[in-house]
Amino acid sequence: MDIINDIIYPVLEEIKEDDDAEFEISPTLEIYGDQSIFDSISLVRFIVNLQDRILELTDKDIILVSSDIMKKSNSPFKNVTILAEYIGGLLENE
Amino acid sequence: MFIDFLLETANKNKDNDAFVLNDKKSTYAELLSDYNKAVKFIEDNQILPNTTVALESDFSSLSTGFLFALIENQNIIVPLTRAVANKKNDFLAISKAQYLISIKDDNTIEFSFLDGDSNHEIYNTLKERKHPGIVFFSSGSTGESKGAVHDFVYILDKFKQPRKMKRMITFLMFDHMGGINTLLHNLSGGGCIITVRDRTPKAVLNIVEKYKVQVLPVSPTFINLMLLSGAYQQFDLSSLETISYGTEVMPESTLERLNEIFPNIRLVQTYGLSELGVMDTKSKSNNSLWVKLGGAGFETRVRNNMLEIKAHSAMIGYLNAPSPYTEDGYFMTMDMVEQDGEYYKILGRKSEIINISGEKVYPAEVESFFMGMDGVEDVAVKGESNPLIGSMVVAKFKINTGESLAEFKKRMNAYAKGKIADFKIPQKVRLVTDEEIHSIRLKKDRK
Known part of the structure; x- marks a missing residue:
């Protein structure tokens, strides 16, 4: 399974369509960093949809954002590639 | 008479900035001139004391001039902003507003007569006291709005002690x-109020840098997003x-991280309710959620683990809901707290209300x-x-359509978009069977 193509892109496309948002989906797309494509509520919806998609495809119920995330100095939501690495790491540890 | 102290401060600070609104500065001298304009407008249009006047505007020097002039004219003010446009007619009807003054972004003023007659039992208290009033609307238990009527003189009392001059951002408007x-x-202290339309961490912090903001009131959500985006490193x-910070419960991990990044900034918890006013608070320390509440004009106590407050600035009552006071005049906040001597830790609401940012x-x-x-x-919603x-x-x-979760979510979003506020559209959706939904309901009812 390819995390970017099978998990992240479909979820981004879904939200893009629902919200009539304008952003170009690519591995360098910034999700929540210097540029942000979401407001706080859309970000939460994006995260929940990612978790749903991961559960559907892998049967693994992972939590992408816990309170520990605020302690990290590098955000896993910086861009699509970094997010894919983060999800990969969580899936390996499951 | 009611706002002498505010006019006095304005006179002393004529050349200082009173507002920076959407990147445009204005001074205290302009505020005084706008106040005089508003006083004349009220006279010209023969708006009588004790009548209810809706004031529709975002923060501006002119709208503040009108606010001051209406206070001085002893009116009952119903502040409205664009954010509540869809509820405007309800608010006007509930408050029995007689006049509507709308101030547009380009400072044009629209004036209209409404059907209301300014008559309500609660308003009689103000008329007897010969005091101006203000009505704040908050959402009620099934989503209908409750109008809380305040005596404006009691709200003003707190600010007669001169405050320090600061430059401060505000996200909240007149109607709050x-x-x-x-x-x-x-x-009251000759400070400067700065508003921002774009509330993303980057836009807000850019304004902090540009206008040398000293006080930044935020929600814990804003702080989370600021930390997550790393935006604080760029300015x-x-x-x-x-x-x-206030309006929702602060996670301890967020507070710790914030204190680590900004060890020299004072982190202060605020606590306020539209029925009571905003209380002075003192946090035990920068990284503590324990807070001393109160100050002059406030008395607090805990009953059944719930915070109750008696306040000088408390509202007179609701226009359209029963009194929320105990027999001895305490307001039941419904906020659960822990107590340690003089300090409280706010745990959140004892109710099904979901607090999103x-x-x-x-x-x-x-x-x-x-x-x-x-x-x-059938559908069951919880936080x-x-x-x-x-x-x-x-x-x-x-559901009875046989749709998959993804199909249903798509249709649900399309159905709700634009009809209810975005944050009310469920962020997490599950499809369940008849038995499951009955068991959720049963648990809710037992609470």
């Missing part, structure tokens, strides 16, 4: 007790002295909205804690 509190706090925030969501309102959607046989936004809305649906 917190917005009025910030306005009076600043204008010079050395002017910041105080970050205040400080916005309230009532499950019953969301449930009733989605019961109108095709194919929905689930979320480390980014405090809580999120979770909805469990029983």
Whole structure:
């Protein structure tokens, strides 16, 4: 399974369509960093949809954002590639 | 008579900035001139004392001039902003407003007569006291709005002690007790109020740098997003002295991280309710959620683990709801607290209300909205804690269309977009069977 193509892109496309948002989906797309494509509520919806998609495809119920995330100095939501690495790491540890 | 102290401060600070609104500065001299304009407008249009006047505007020098002039003319003011445009007619009807003054962005003024007659039992108290009033609307248990009537003189009393001159951002507007509190706090001390339309961390911090903001009031959600985005690393925030936070429960991990990044900034918890006013608070320390509440004009106590407050600035009552006071005059906040001597730790509401970034969501309102959607046989809504936004809305649906979760979510979003506020659209959705939904309901009823 390819995390970017099978998990992240479909979820981004879904939200893009629902919200009539304008952003170009690519591995360098910034999700929540210097540029942000979401407001706080859309970000939460994006995260929940990612978790749903991961559960559907892998049967693994992972939590992408816990309170520990605020302690990290590098955000896993910086861009699509970094997010894919983060999800990969969580899936390996499951 | 009522606002002498504010005019006096303005006179002493004529050349200083009173506002920076959407990147445009204005001074105290302009505020005084706008006040005089408003006084003349009220005279010309023969707006009588004790009548109810709706004032529709965002913060501006002119709208503040009108606010002051209406206070001085002893009116009952119903502040309205664009954010509540869809509820405007309800608010006007509930408040029996007689006049509407709308101030546009380009400072044009529209004046209209309404059907209201300014008559309400609650207003009689103001008329007897010969005091001006203000009505704040807050959402009620099924989503209908409750109008809280305040005696404006009691709100003003707190600000007669001169405050320090600061430059402060506000996210709240006229129609919110917190917005009025910030306005009076600043204008009574000769400070400057700065508003921002774009509330993303980057835009807000850019304004902090540009206008050397000293006080930044934020929600825990904003802080989470600021930390997550790393936006704080890109700006010079050395002017910041105080970050205040409130409206939702602060996660301890967020507070710790914030204190680590900004060890020299004072972190202050605020506590206020539209029925009571904003209280002075003192946090035990920068990284502590324990807080001393009160100050002059406030008495607090805890009954059944719930905070009760008696306040000089408390509202007279609701226009359209029963009194929330105990027999001895304490307001039941419904906030659960822990107590340690003089300090309290606010744990959140004892109710089903879902608090998303400080916005309230009532499950019953969301449930009733989605019961109108095709194919929905039943729906149960509740809150689930979320480390980014405090809580999120979770909805469990029983449907009869045979759609997959993804198909249903898509249709649900399309159905709700534009009809209810975005934050009320469930962020997490589950499809369940008949038995499951009955068991959720049973648990809710037992609470």
